Amino acid sequence: MAISKVIVVGAGPSGLLLALLLANAGINVQVLEAASKLDGSPRATHYSWPAIYELQRAGLLSEVRERGFVTWGGIQWRDLEGNLLARFNPDAITKDYRLHCFPLGELCALIKEHLDRCPNVEVKYLHKALKVDQTQKGAQVWAETPEGEQKFEADYLVGCDGASSRIRSALFGDDFPGRTWDEQIVATNVYYNIERHGWDQGAFIVDPNHWSMALQISLDGMLRVTYGEVPGLTKEQYLARLPEKYRTILPGHPSPGDYKVVNFSPYKIHQRCAKSFRVGRILLAADAAHLCNPFGGLGLTGGIVDVGNLFDCLNGIHQGLASDSILDRYSEVRREKYFTIIDPVSSSNLRRLIQEPGVAMKDDDLFKMADKFRDADFCAQLSLVRDANIKQGFYEIIATNNIPYLNRA
Ligand SMILES: Cc1cc2nc3c(=O)[nH]c(=O)nc-3n(C[C@H](O)[C@H](O)[C@H](O)COP(=O)(O)OP(=O)(O)OC[C@H]3O[C@@H](n4cnc5c(N)ncnc54)[C@H](O)[C@@H]3O)c2cc1C
16 A cells, blocks of 8 residues: 655654655655754764665765765774774775764754755654554654644654654653663763874773773864763763863873863763564654664664665555565564664673773773784675674565565665
């Protein structure tokens, strides 16, 4: 049965991307967003190739590269004194398979520009989803709007409304299985020159107290500096501690006059996955469905792949190539990817940083391969295999349902 309309709740990067993929395939979409504008908080910046693939088929990749950049420096790990522990050689990784950098706020703005050119998409700000219901034929959502509470209906409703998803809690209450880390992080955007200290595009710092990362996120020299902090302080207290943190972790031990902070936000971090990404006509994707800590950039990368998989399923239904039951496979496959890839890999990315460097170099499985990281072909092979595993869901869904590839760009 052709789909007449999909409602997406949440105009974050995942909701906007899903809306664009659906709209490009001729499906009508309404996006309900609680806020009055798109989000620009210091969150996702880096995406690996499974996400790049989805950005490419949504028609966004050339502008992502023009406005952002393809990384070239190779991931590095250093100790607190700045000594290099390991460096991943990216030289044999071709452009399409390298990490791409494009901060989340700019990505949302770019997708919105494309949506504004689609006659079959409507983005409604100040529309906060409150509750949902469904029948066998469709889903309904009630939203708080400037004109009072209103009801919206569609064939399917997708919750892309982030970590505190109202759609997820409407389906499962407070049940969001997983754990919250004891560790606290603070994410900042700052102008500071690390290149002149020989750090290229940045590094992860391995240290039991001052674990952190400093990575270039714009070509004019802005960095994302994210570091561990003691839990339980106020935002003001974290801000007051920032100069001492920067002095300790950044090369050259800068004073406040040496850098310019442009964004700052403390975050609690979680590893959680919803019981199912589908209940009848209501679906979940990205942070509404699963969470992980940000070290290694698997959060939105995983969310974007959810969105690509979900788009293929909905488009398959729309084109009469798949039955509605393919949405059960969406949920099964994406949950399996969370538990086998996203959760364990992101957890070990963080644990690897919170230890004495000497111990890490001896015991950590990744650092045991540090010598091999000088071999460009080895690194290219490793990144292809690792990331293919995140992507694999799409092929499984399509293959097990005998659907030809849909809407290849
Ligand atoms: C410090 C940090 C760094 C990160 N770095 C990376 C990285 O480099 N790479 C990576 O892949 N991931 C990274 N992540 C994770 C990434 O930012 C998230 O996975 C991503 O933002 C999730 O996108 P989303 O669209 O699912 O949700 P969100 O971005 O949270 O968007 C949800 C949207 O829904 C709206 N909304 C909420 N409730 C309602 C409601 N009731 N009704 C209507 N609208 C609603 C919100 O206003 C918001 O606009 C990072 C996260 C953090 C904290």
